[in-house]
Amino acid sequence: MSERSDKPSTTLAPGQWSFTRWKxxxxxxALEVQHPLFEAAxxxxxxxxxxxxHTNEANWLWLSELARFxxxxxxxxxxxxxxxxxxxxxxxxxxxxxxxxxxxxHGFARTALWQLxxxxxxxxxxxxxLSLNTxxxxxxxxxxxxxxxxxxxxxxxxxxxxxxxxxxGQDPLALSQxxxxxxxxxxxxxxxxxxxxNSQYIDTLENWEYATQDGPVYFDGxxxxxxxxxxxxxxxxxxxxxxxxxxxxxxxxVWNPGPAKSQRLSDFPETGWRNMLCVETANAAGDxxxxxxxxSHTLGVLIERG
Numbered sequence: 084m085s086e087r088s089d090k091p092s093t094t095l096a097p098g099q100w101s102f103t104r105w106k107x108x109x110x111x112x113a114l115e116v117q118h119p120l121f122e123a124a125x126x127x128x129x130x131x132x133x134x135x136x137h138t139n140e141a142n143w144l145w146l147s148e149l150a151r152f153x154x155x156x157x158x159x160x161x162x163x164x165x166x167x168x169x170x171x172x173x174x175x176x177x178x179x180x181x182x183x184x185x186x187x188x189h190g191f192a193r194t195a196l197w198q199l200x201x202x203x204x205x206x207x208x209x210x211x212x213l214s215l216n217t218x219x220x221x222x223x224x225x226x227x228x229x230x231x232x233x234x235x236x237x238x239x240x241x242x243x244x245x246x247x248x249x250x251x252g253q254d255p256l257a258l259s260q261x262x263x264x265x266x267x268x269x270x271x272x273x274x275x276x277x278x279x280x281n282s283q284y285i286d287t288l289e290n291w292e293y294a295t296q297d298g299p300v301y302f303d304g305x306x307x308x309x310x311x312x313x314x315x316x317x318x319x320x321x322x323x324x325x326x327x328x329x330x331x332x333x334x335x336x337v338w339n340p341g342p343a344k345s346q347r348l349s350d351f352p353e354t355g356w357r358n359m360l361c362v363e364t365a366n367a368a369g370d371x372x373x374x375x376x377x378x379s380h381t382l383g384v385l386i387e388r389g
Contacts, residue, residue, distance in 0.1 A: 097202075100202055100204060101204055102116055102117055102118040102119075102209055103116050103202050103204065103209060103211070104117070106124070108124065108133070108152045109151065109152025109153060110152055110153050110154060111126045111127070111128050111152040111153070111154070112126070112127045112128075113125060113126045113127065113133075114127070114199070114202075114211060116209050116211075116237060118138070118204075118209055119138060120137065120138060120207070120238070120239045121135070121136065121137050121138055121209075121237050121238070121239060122134065122135070122136055122138055123135045123136075123209070123235070123237050123242070125213075126152065126158065127196055127197050127198075127199065127213065128154065128158075128194060128195070128196055128197070129157070129158065129163060129164060129192065129193040129194060129195065129197070130192070130197040130213045130215070130233045131158050131161055131162065131163060131164070131193065132144065132161050132162040132235060132242070132244065133146055133150075133158060133160065133161035134146070134161070135237065135241075135242040135386070137239065141267075142267070143241075143242070143266075143267075143325065143386065144160065144161050144162065144264070144265055144266065144267070145161075145265040145266055145267040145268075145358065145359040146158075146159075146160035146161050146265070147159035147160045147350050147351055147352065147355060148352060148355075149350045149352055150350050151350055155194050156194065157189075157193050157194055158193075158350075159348075159349070159350040159351055160265045160359075161265060162244060162262055162263060162264050162265070163193045163263040164190075164192045164193050164233065164246065164260075164262065164263070165189040165259075165260055165261040165262075165263050165363075165365075166190045166192035166193075166231060166248070166258070166260045166261075167182075167190050167191075167192070167217075167225060167227060167229060167248070167258040167259075168183055168189070168190045168258060168260070169189060169190070169260055169261045169336075169365060169366070170188055170189065170259070170367065171186075171188050172185070172186060172187075172188070173186075174291075175259055175371070176257065176369075176371055178257035178371075178373065179257045179258060179259055179371060181226075181257075182225055182226040182227045182257070183224070183225060183226075184223060184224050184225060184226065185223075185224045185225075187224070189261075189263075190260070191221055191224050191225070192215060192231060195215055195221070197213040197214060197215045197233070198213060198214050198215070198216075199211075199213055200212040200213055207238060207239070208236065208237060208238040209236075209237045209238075210235065210236045210237070211234070211235045211237075212232060212233065212235075213232075213233050214230060214231065214232045214233075215230070215231040216229075216230050216231075216251075217229050217230075217231075217251075227250075227252060227256050227258070228250075228251045228252035228256075229249060229250055229251055229252070229374075230249045230251055231246060231247070231248050232246075232247045232249075233245065233246045233247075234247075240385075240387055241385060241386050241387030241388065242385070242386045242387075243384070243385040244262055244383055244384055244386075245330075245381055245382075245383035246260070246262065246381065246382045246383065247380070247381040247382075248260070248374065248379060248380055248381075248382075249374070249377070249378070249379040250374035250375065250376055250377065250378055250379075251376075251377075252376065253376055254376070255373050255374065255375050256373065256374045257371055257372070257373045257374075258366070258374070259365070259366055259367050259368075259370075259371040259372075260365065260366050260367075260382055261336055261363040261364065261365035261366070261367060262363060262364045262365070262382065262383070262384050263336075263361060264327065264361060264362055264363060264364070264384065264386065265360075265361050266320075266325055266360055266361070266362060267320075267358060267359060268318075268320035268321070268322070268359065268360060269320065269321050269322055269358065270320070270357065270358075271302045271339060271356065271357050271358065271359070271360060272302065272303065272357075273320070273321050274301075274302060274318065274319065274320045274321070274360060275299040275300060275301050275302075275318075275319050276299060276300040276316060276317070276318050276319075276337060276360070276362060277299050277316065277317040277318075277319060278312075278314050278315055278316040278317055279296045279300055279312055279314070279316065279335065279337075280296055280297070280298050280299065281295065281296060281297075282295070282296045282310045282311060282314075283295055283296075283310070283311045284296055284308045284309060284310040284311065285308065285309040285368055286307075286308055287307045287308065287309065288305060288306075288307050296310065299319075300337055302339050302360065304341045304342070305339065305340055305341030305342075305343065305344055306337060306339045306341070307336075307337075307338050308336070308337050308338075309335075309336050309365070309367050310334060310336070310337065311333065311334060311368075311369070311370070312333070312334070312335055313329050313332040313333040313334065313335065313364075313370075314335075315327070315328050315329075316329075316362060317389040318360065318362055318389075319389070323388065323389075324388065324389030325386065325387075325388065325389055326385075326386070326387050326388065326389035327362055327364065327384055327385070327386055328385040328387070329364040329382075329383065329384045330382075330383045330384070330385075331366070331380060331381045331382040331383055332364045332365055332366060332370070332382055332384075333366075333370045334365045334366060334368060334369075334370035335362065335363065335364065335365060336361070336362075336363035336365050336367055337360070337361065337362060337363070338360070338361040338363065339356055339359070339360050339361065340355075340356050341356055342354075342356060344356075364382065364383070364384040365382075366380075366382055
């Protein structure tokens with residue numbers, strides 16, 4: 084799915100990068116990209132993309148004005164990585180629950196410290212890869228053993244994120260996951276999500292009952308749904324259209340906390356629900372994946388202007 088230029092990229096060591104630099108955001112170490120065509124920022128904690136835009140444009144991602152960049156604290160906004168399980172452990176299939184030793188939602192990847200693997204730059208694009216090897220460090224939370232490799236590909240076309248999981252254990256490994264993309268909007272009540280018409284979904288706010296989507300998704304209050312669809316989506320707001328092209332995914336999570344829940348969420352403005360929506364490329368609910376020893380699976384999304 085990567086967009087490639089005609090000129091080969093060149094891998095450079097730290098200190099030789101032309102467009103990428105180390106930066107501290109709050110208390111977290113980060114990589115900042117300032118390319119003539121685009122800008123980006125990724126924290127090593129969580130391999131968390133907090134900014135992407137064309138040069139001199141506003142952030143394509145929604146980031147809470149109350150977000151705190153602190154060790155061990157999930158960042159509110161951007162693209163958190165939910166891995167190696169998505170959502171409440173109790174709502175996951177038995178094969179996933181069997182490996183989880185904590186009640187915490189969304190796994191541990193979003194607060195773990197990832198390792199920089201590579202930075203590759205050219206006149207047209209930048210690619211950054213980070214890894215997380217679970218080993219024994221997370222044995223108190225999870226019984227699996229896997230390597231997660233995430234690659235961010237930035238270009239004028241947009242931003243592609245690819246998360247590859249490889250099972251390093253001796254037994255089959257079941258996992259659910261999501262790229263929890265936050266998108267901005269000037270007005271959620273005049274925003275719609277296209278591409279999910281006629282899809283079946285689980286409405287988690289209605290006792291996890293199944294329903295069928297009729298036309299575009301509109302937002303008139305709290306929304307929390309798991310769609311059985313991995314089709315191309317367009318988030319249409321009063322300002323712009325953003326296209327999300329997922330791969331390795333047959334499920335999409337659509338979320339907005341609404342006015343009541345916004346007041347209970349950490350690091351979230353009370354009226355923040357009016358200006359954001361989450362469209363999550365996922366392997367969730369019945370779309371969870373099982374990897375045999377040495378087997379890999381890649382979940383990814385390309386975010387571009389619609």
